[in-house]
Amino acid sequence: MHPKHLLDRYGIEPKKSLGQNFLHDEGLLAKIAAAAELSFDDDVLEVGPGLGALTRHLCRRARRVVAVELDQRLLPALEGELADCDNVEIVHGDVLALDPADWFTAPYAVVANVPYYITAAILRHLLESRPRPRRLVLTMQREVADRLIAKPPDMSLLAVSVQYYGKVRLVSAVKAGAFWPRPDVDSAVVRIDVEERHLWSAGEQGSGGAGETTEDGRRTTDEATPVARPPTADRRPRPEAESASADAGGGAVPPAPPPPRSPALPPDPNEARFFRLVRAGFSEKRKQLKNNLRSLGLGDEAIAAALEQAGIDGRRRAETLAVAEWERLAEVVADAQR
């Protein structure tokens, strides 16, 4: 059903402040779900399920979908629309306050038509948390998508922060007419495949990674609506055999226990020093790298030596460096600081 009619049925007005632009092109929704290449072993996080249009596609392709929605008014509509999807867990709360370790024990997929006002904050929050997503397929503002897929000499702190974790590619452009209400901007679907080394290496939680970028709409978890821990009953997925016997009238099915919480992992020093360097490099726009790196507390000679050893001309600007160059420089700088 068209989102306008569905909202009318539940007596809800869309809220611009929550980025509520609902997708109503079934072909596009199917394409987004397909781009995630899900299997029945996959657990999925959907940010902002809205009225459940994308969720319906995801629940047919994944083992389990955790759908986190901030707007309480949408919950009855979601419950109603997804009543026949028994592998979906609807969670009320702010995704920026969600601890993935409460919901997932292994790398998971994220598929979402994200609320645009917090796109960068969502990326930052999920990529810094453990377990990390293995793959993200996100519909976002075209302008942000272009920044994510940028290459030297047009890199930004956001591009480096995301490309550090994995490969980013454009899946599809999306016209404003695919949404209701129609947004003022064009959109795009982006896929990020996180590299294996960032999925299983020694823990990175709290590393200060892509963290302290300044992005529009940034909010801290202090301001966020808390997210409940997983319930022990209701809407938890049932193993297939159990579902079948229950559906066949085989008696009450005991609720599945919540997944065990992933162990807290120590910060990864490599990641922390990488982001310290990159933030220093981007600290002042249009300044040469050798000047911006002074904020690391190294003398001019040590900076010049490190840049030379890494094979990077200190007169270059941060926007011109590829992720591999930042990684090389981070290693050399770490050696110089030892």
Ligand code: SAM
């Ligand atoms: N998935 C639906 C679709 O594609 O039609 C709705 C997408 S709409 C662009 C964004 C959704 O995110 C809205 O339902 C909105 O209420 C929800 N949202 C906004 N801020 C949120 C937050 N901080 N945490 C979780 N959901 C949020």
